Amino acid sequence: MSTELDNSANENAKVDKNERHKQRQQKVKQQVDAKIEAAQIEKGVLMVITGNGKGKSTAGFGTVTRAVGHGQKAAVVQFIKGGWECGERNLLEKNGVDFHVMGTGFTWETQDREKDTAATLEAWQAAEKLLQDESINLVLLDELTYMVTYKYLDLQRVIDALNKRPAMQHVIITGRACHRDIIELADTVSEVQPTKHAFNAGVKAQLGFDY
Amino acid sequence: MSTELDNSANENAKVDKNERHKQRQQKVKQQVDAKIEAAQIEKGVLMVITGNGKGKSTAGFGTVTRAVGHGQKAAVVQFIKGGWECGERNLLEKNGVDFHVMGTGFTWETQDREKDTAATLEAWQAAEKLLQDESINLVLLDELTYMVTYKYLDLQRVIDALNKRPAMQHVIITGRACHRDIIELADTVSEVQPTKHAFNAGVKAQLGFDY
Numbered sequence: 001m002s003t004e005l006d007n008s009a010n011e012n013a014k015v016d017k018n019e020r021h022k023q024r025q026q027k028v029k030q031q032v033d034a035k036i037e038a039a040q041i042e043k044g045v046l047m048v049i050t051g052n053g054k055g056k057s058t059a060g061f062g063t064v065t066r067a068v069g070h071g072q073k074a075a076v077v078q079f080i081k082g083g084w085e086c087g088e089r090n091l092l093e094k095n096g097v098d099f100h101v102m103g104t105g106f107t108w109e110t111q112d113r114e115k116d117t118a119a120t121l122e123a124w125q126a127a128e129k130l131l132q133d134e135s136i137n138l139v140l141l142d143e144l145t146y147m148v149t150y151k152y153l154d155l156q157r158v159i160d161a162l163n164k165r166p167a168m169q170h171v172i173i174t175g176r177a178c179h180r181d182i183i184e185l186a187d188t189v190s191e192v193q194p195t196k197h198a199f200n201a202g203v204k205a206q207l208g209f210d211y
Numbered sequence: 212m213s214t215e216l217d218n219s220a221n222e223n224a225k226v227d228k229n230e231r232h233k234q235r236q237q238k239v240k241q242q243v244d245a246k247i248e249a250a251q252i253e254k255g256v257l258m259v260i261t262g263n264g265k266g267k268s269t270a271g272f273g274t275v276t277r278a279v280g281h282g283q284k285a286a287v288v289q290f291i292k293g294g295w296e297c298g299e300r301n302l303l304e305k306n307g308v309d310f311h312v313m314g315t316g317f318t319w320e321t322q323d324r325e326k327d328t329a330a331t332l333e334a335w336q337a338a339e340k341l342l343q344d345e346s347i348n349l350v351l352l353d354e355l356t357y358m359v360t361y362k363y364l365d366l367q368r369v370i371d372a373l374n375k376r377p378a379m380q381h382v383i384i385t386g387r388a389c390h391r392d393i394i395e396l397a398d399t400v401s402e403v404q405p406t407k408h409a410f411n412a413g414v415k416a417q418l419g420f421d422y
Contacts, residue, residue, distance in 0.1 A: 055270035061268030071297030087280030187409035198398035
């Protein structure tokens with residue numbers, strides 16, 4: 001008898017818990033729905049992914065994968081090229097993504113300011129063409145921020161090209177320490193913070209995961 | 212004559228600037244090289260991408276794209292499915308990525324705790340199988356964090372499966388507010404902070420960019 005009462009009490013408690021959960025979730029749903037209702041503008045979004053954490057370029061490449069998956073046209077300009085083969089390039093280029101890779105390696109590998117400036121300008125000219133091409137839905141300017149930081153590239157020239165791009169074209173800029181004027185101009189800015197990084201614990205960069 | 216002197220002074224200043232740049236970059240290169248030299252461990256990395264900013268799932272999918280581009284095997288379990296078609300799934304599934312998508316929609320859409328718990332467990336069982344499969348190089352557990360937060364999934368069960376996985380298998384967990392015990396266990400943790408989001412300025416979620 002007491003077991004039956006206990007069971008009944010437990011059952012009531014469970015119903016209460018489910019009911020409270022349902023009410024909480026209904027409130028969340030109302031808030032989300034209201035925000036979705038309010039957001040009606042369609043436009044090309046300028047997104048900056050900056051900060052010192054891991055995942056900035058991969059977030060850019062993930063968005064390229066997404067766009068291509070919907071049959072859209074995407075293009076990538078990589079402003080820093082490592083000495084290694086790039087996994088995402090292998091797959092995305094095969095699926096129609098236009099890739100431009102800057103002619104020199106890491107800027108701390110070459111240490112030649114004039115050569116790096118020339119290579120940057122060449123890559124930037126490819127970027128400018130993409131930023132004038134209405135047929136391209138998404139342009140990823142991977143690691144562009146460093147080119148502005150090192151003054152290989154004129155900030156105003158970058159801002160002008162971004163401002164003049166087709167109205168529906170999305171652009172993603174990645175890299176550490178993005179210049180505040182580009183952040184100001186951007187619609188969406190994510191800052192990736194490195195809470196922890198395996199590299200600092202002695203784990204080497206591994207093919208397929210880190211490059 | 213004074214113009215010639217000026218030119219010569221300018222030329223000297225330019226040489227100095229290039230030399231200083233070169234010295235700075237050499238120092239950076241030495242530091243980077245030393246860190247690369249020190250990092251010799253090869254292992255499956257557990258990476259958590261958390262925080263409230265945009266780019267967590269896309270960073271996960273970008274890494275899947277990278278792995279697949281190198282001919283590696285990757286699998287995805289999506290713990291929250293939107294009502295819409297998923298662009299990255301279209302491309303990645305076509306390229307051999309194993310996809311498991313949880314049977315219900317957003318948890319704030321269903322508002323049914325028992326149904327959501329059952330759906331979570333089903334998706335988690337698929338994840339557990341992947342986490343025992345040595346042939347899979349990378350497992351993306353997209354939006355897993357919410358399942359732990361809502362207590363649809365037992366935290367210890369998640370930690371056990373992560374601990375017992377093949378030594379070389381990489382795992383990426385995405386979602387807001389990742390539980391501190393999973394962060395503790397992880398090798399790499401990135402927190403994506405929302406400095407700015409177009410959605411809050413009235414821009415709607417757009418196909419190819421946001422989903």
